[in-house]
Every structure is written in structure tokens, then in C-alpha cells.
């Protein structure tokens with residue numbers, strides 16, 4: 753049963769995805785820069801996030817540059833259903849909300865046609881000793897990294 757016309761997100765619907773579980777799909781053509789939605793969820797300060805055990809909900813987490821973590825598994829909206837792809841058509845962009853706090857704007861980064869599934873690159877950051885195979889990616893893109901983890905950054 754698809755959830756059509758999600759309140760606050762008139763441009764997307766959430767339904768079964770062939771990639772993983774539920775996915776978010778464009779209901780109309782979306783030009784680059786289109787707002788998909790603001791990523792919401794429970795907010796944790798850097799201190800609070802430190803004491804949490806995130807194992808079961810890693811893929812719903814967004815870390816912001818101010819140290820805040822947003823957990824979309826709690827109080828999140830439809831944007832939490834965007835699946836990961838290594839060649840995404842959307843991105844998460846930080847901006848300052850009305851109250852001055854950082855918010856995450858999910859927006860299109862290229863022209864998206866009606867019916868396309870929406871993806872972002874999760875680029876998960878986990879323990880340095882985590883096994884990338886524990887977070888497998890099956891997005892099928894040519895440049896697939898094979899994992900949801902962030903690309904390894906080699907420090908100079």
C-alpha cells in the first residue's frame with residue numbers, strides 16, 4: 753500500500769524499492785536544486801551521541817558539522833526512506849534554519865524524472881576498524897564502492 757502525497761513532501765512518495773526495503777520516489781520531474789525535504793529526527797548533541805549504541809539504526813543517522821547527530825529513526829519524516837547509492841541523484845546540504853540551528857536540506861543534484869527512485873550517498877563514518885563488508889552496497893552503479901561506508905580518506 754503506497755503512501756501517496758505525503759504531507760509536507762508533495763514531490764515524493766514512499767513505496768517498495770527494488771534496492772532495499774522502502775524507497776522514496778519522485779512524483780514529478782525535479783530540476784537540480786529542488787528541495788526534497790528537510791531531514792528531521794531526534795537530535796543528539798555530540799556528548800549525548802557519544803554514549804549511544806547506534807548499531808541498529810546507523811543508516812538513519814546524520815552527523816552535522818557542529819557535532820549534532822540527527823536520528824531519523826525517531827521522529828523522522830519521509831526523507832529517511834531515501835536509499836543509498838554510490839552515484840546518487842540527491843545530496844544532503846547543511847543550512848541554517850529559522851531558529852539558527854543547522855538543518856539538513858535534501859535536494860536534487862541533477863534533473864530527476866518522475867518515477868525515479870531518489871538516492872543519497874550515505875558515506876557512513878564508523879569505527880576505523882569496521883569491516884566494509886558489514887555494510888554492503890548493492891546499488892549497481894558502475895562506480896559502486898561495494899559498501900555504505902565513506903570512501904577511505906588517506907591523510908597526507
Ligand SMILES: [Zn+2]
Nearest residue numbers: 838889891896
Ligand atoms: Zn554502491
